Amino acid sequence: MGFARLCSVILLALSLVVLASRGVDAAPAMPPVPIFLDTDVCVDPGDVSAVTLLNGLANRGEAKILGITCVTSFPYAPGCVDAVCCWCGRSDVPIGSLKDSGFLDESKYAQYVANNWPNRYPDGSRNVPDAVALFRRVVSNQPDHSVVMVAIGPARNLAHFLQSKADSASPLSGRDLIAMKVKHLSFMAGAFSKTRRIKDQMGKDYGPSETFIEWNVQQDIPAFQYVVKNWPTPIMFSGFEIGQEILVDGSMVTATPQSPQAYCVPTTQRAFGYRNVSRPAWDQTAILYGVRGLSNYWGGAMEGRVVVDDQGHTIWRADPTRHQGFLEPKMSDAELGEIISQIQAEAGQIKPLGERGR
Numbered sequence: 423m424g425f426a427r428l429c430s431v432i433l434l435a436l437s438l439v440v441l442a443s444r445g446v447d448a449a450p451a452m453p454p455v456p457i458f459l460d461t462d463v464c465v466d467p468g469d470v471s472a473v474t475l476l477n478g479l480a481n482r483g484e485a486k487i488l489g490i491t492c493v494t495s496f497p498y499a500p501g502c503v504d505a506v507c508c509w510c511g512r513s514d515v516p517i518g519s520l521k522d523s524g525f526l527d528e529s530k531y532a533q534y535v536a537n538n539w540p541n542r543y544p545d546g547s548r549n550v551p552d553a554v555a556l557f558r559r560v561v562s563n564q565p566d567h568s569v570v571m572v573a574i575g576p577a578r579n580l581a582h583f584l585q586s587k588a589d590s591a592s593p594l595s596g597r598d599l600i601a602m603k604v605k606h607l608s609f610m611a612g613a614f615s616k617t618r619r620i621k622d623q624m625g626k627d628y629g630p631s632e633t634f635i636e637w638n639v640q641q642d643i644p645a646f647q648y649v650v651k652n653w654p655t656p657i658m659f660s661g662f663e664i665g666q667e668i669l670v671d672g673s674m675v676t677a678t679p680q681s682p683q684a685y686c687v688p689t690t691q692r693a694f695g696y697r698n699v700s701r702p703a704w705d706q707t708a709i710l711y712g713v714r715g716l717s718n719y720w721g722g723a724m725e726g727r728v729v730v731d732d733q734g735h736t737i738w739r740a741d742p743t744r745h746q747g748f749l750e751p752k753m754s755d756a757e758l759g760e761i762i763s764q765i766q767a768e769a770g771q772i773k774p775l776g777e778r779g780r
């Protein structure tokens with residue numbers, strides 16, 4: 423082998439080492455995925471981590487945040503979401519809120535965050551747009567079949583979006599508007615695994631998926647039934663079993679201790695009686711799927727439909743005429759956790775917008 427050829431072989435080997443050392447989460451160069459997020463931020467602090475992850479993916483150029491709606495009546499939820507986005511470098515994300523009263527109307531962290539970190543809604547949600555009006559306005563301005571909807575809470579807002587009527591934003595019904603503008607829905611809800619048993623973060627075993635009623639479904643079973651029956655685009659579910667053993671928030675807390683997200687998760691964990699600073703990454707998995715798809719993280723065929731009984735059990739049935747599926751584990755929880763962990767930790771380290779801190 424000549425010297426020049428030997429050099430080129432060494433260079434090739436070195437570049438492969440460099441590529442490998444960039445980490446397993448190096449993403450392909452693609453246009454940013456337009457994401458509309460619906461979240462029940464204020465109940466589980468995992469939603470705050472999920473909003474952080476979405477901001478991290480947007481900061482990397484992989485996602486574009488079109489809007490975020492809150493599916494809770496808690497008045498400080500929009501301020502909390504906005505505070506997290508502002509902290510991550512984004513002060514103009516359109517935010518909407520459920521206008522029903524009395525639905526998930528409490529939080530162990532959201533008011534403190536809304537009152538103590540910069541955001542547009544520190545005094546509550548009175549001036550926050552209605553979630554339905556915001557969704558219709560934002561989505562109607564997007565190219566056809568482009569919007570990726572991500573839902574990480576109960577299905578009430580999604581049912582309202584579907585049932586909405588023509589307005590100044592669009593002459594279409596909600597269902598027709600979604601069919602025209604939305605590409606697919608990534609939804610953290612239900613439990614589907616045939617192989618993984620349902621466990622909580624303390625290792626308590628709740629048995630197989632078919633006997634388990636997942637929280638997002640349970641909060642509004644009629645809304646969930648309505649959505650799985652009527653949503654006109656493909657739906658990929660991230661069941662409870664997908665995120666249950668991925669605990670990732672510790673890195674975020676260490677990397678950005680002054681951030682609102684570093685406050686939310688440990689505070690709530692302590693209030694729940696857990697010693698771990700992390701919540702399972704249920705909601706983050708739906709965000710990651712929405713932005714990066716199956717990647718080499720998961721499997722999941724979409725030739726079926728989900729049926730929900732009146733108790734809230736989720737059952738998947740093969741059906742070649744429908745396009746609903748559920749994520750199945752492929753990459754190890756530890757590797758997937760490393761990927762989520764890294765993006766969440768870096769998301770809070772973007773240069774601050776204006777004044778930060780409590």
Ligand SMILES: [Ca+2]
Pocket residue numbers: 461462463466468469574575705
């Ligand atoms: Ca949630």
